[in-house]
Amino acid sequence: MHTTRRALLGAALATPALAQNFPERSLRYIVPFTPAGLTDIMARIMANRLGEVWQKPVVVENRAGGNAMIGADAVAKSAPDGHSLLAITLTHAVNATLFPQAPYNLLRDLSTISILGSLPLLVVVNAASPIRSLDELAAAARARTLNGGSSGNGSPPHLGLELFRGVARAGDNITHVPYRGGAPGVTDLVAGNLDFMVSNLPECISQVQAGRLRALATTGEARHRSLPDIATVGELGMPALSMTNWTGMQIPSATPPAIRQQIETATLSVLAEADTRRRILDAGFDVEGLDSARSEAFLRAEVIRWGRLVEEARIRPDA
Numbered sequence: 001m002h003t004t005r006r007a008l009l010g011a012a013l014a015t016p017a018l019a020q021n022f023p024e025r026s027l028r029y030i031v032p033f034t035p036a037g038l039t040d041i042m043a044r045i046m047a048n049r050l051g052e053v054w055q056k057p058v059v060v061e062n063r064a065g066g067n068a069m070i071g072a073d074a075v076a077k078s079a080p081d082g083h084s085l086l087a088i089t090l091t092h093a094v095n096a097t098l099f100p101q102a103p104y105n106l107l108r109d110l111s112t113i114s115i116l117g118s119l120p121l122l123v124v125v126n127a128a129s130p131i132r133s134l135d136e137l138a139a140a141a142r143a144r145t146l147n148g149g150s151s152g153n154g155s156p157p158h159l160g161l162e163l164f165r166g167v168a169r170a171g172d173n174i175t176h177v178p179y180r181g182g183a184p185g186v187t188d189l190v191a192g193n194l195d196f197m198v199s200n201l202p203e204c205i206s207q208v209q210a211g212r213l214r215a216l217a218t219t220g221e222a223r224h225r226s227l228p229d230i231a232t233v234g235e236l237g238m239p240a241l242s243m244t245n246w247t248g249m250q251i252p253s254a255t256p257p258a259i260r261q262q263i264e265t266a267t268l269s270v271l272a273e274a275d276t277r278r279r280i281l282d283a284g285f286d287v288e289g290l291d292s293a294r295s296e297a298f299l300r301a302e303v304i305r306w307g308r309l310v311e312e313a314r315i316r317p318d319a
Contacts, residue, residue: 039087122204
């Protein structure tokens with residue numbers, strides 16, 4: 001018993017010392033996606049500035065694969081000392097239901113520091129399509145079979161498609177066509193091989209601005225600054241189609257509270273800086289900057305919302 005008490009006392013005394021010296025060495029910021037994507041861009045903006053604040057390198061490490069679970073599992077099983085950070089997105093909230101046998105538990109093994117930023121999706125059709133409004137798309141989906149593309153089963157565009165299926169009361173009239181990534185789907189939509197997509201904004205905005213695609217609505221709560229003339233789904237009477245893709249930062253849940261607080265304080269401080277915010281906005285994101293308590297509540301709500309849709313739509317992982 002005395003040995004146990006001494007061990008607990010030693011751990012209690014060590015924690016403030018660890019926090020006082022944090023960070024002791026370079027940190028790794030694992031992005032479970034390939035380089036140059038939006039999650040990677042956000043992580044690099046944060047890593048560069050946090051490295052300056054902490055005066056220790058924050059090295060972005062891309063570990064793509066396993067539907068973004070390989071990188072997440074690496075951080076979940078890393079030493080809980082604050083030196084391993086994880087970039088998460090809506091995909092991870094969906095994975096909590098889509099992959100019940102995942103090697104880690106998102107809500108148990110990882111703790112959310114902040115939801116950093118978000119961006120809406122766009123409901124788009126080919127510019128030559130006779131469909132010119134969201135209501136017309138819904139009417140067409142009830143009247144005949146439409147092909148809707150996405151960047152893969154369970155991806156944000158697929159979730160948007162399934163939400164639209166329900167809002168439009170289209171039933172089986174919408175055929176989901178999954179691609180390995182958003183770009184191939186957008187290319188097929190431009191070529192006239194698809195009827196519509198609910199596409200990540202960065203993947204289709206250049207085609208909208210070039211006049212090759214027609215944006216019918218944005219799924220954000222407010223109009224996006226890049227396309228101020230495009231109404232939101234809420235404005236168009238379909239608020240149930242509202243959604244955003246987002247990215248956040250997590251650490252192992254066993255990280256001592258004092259270290260967790262240091263990371264949160266530094267992260268929120270960086271997000272409040274005018275230059276950092278400008279960089280994030282230039283990348284296409286809206287700045288969220290939620291603290292850890294609100295971020296955890298947001299993540300749990302997202303897991304519940306998308307878990308329900310995964311089950312109702314019987315979404316399964318890509319083969």
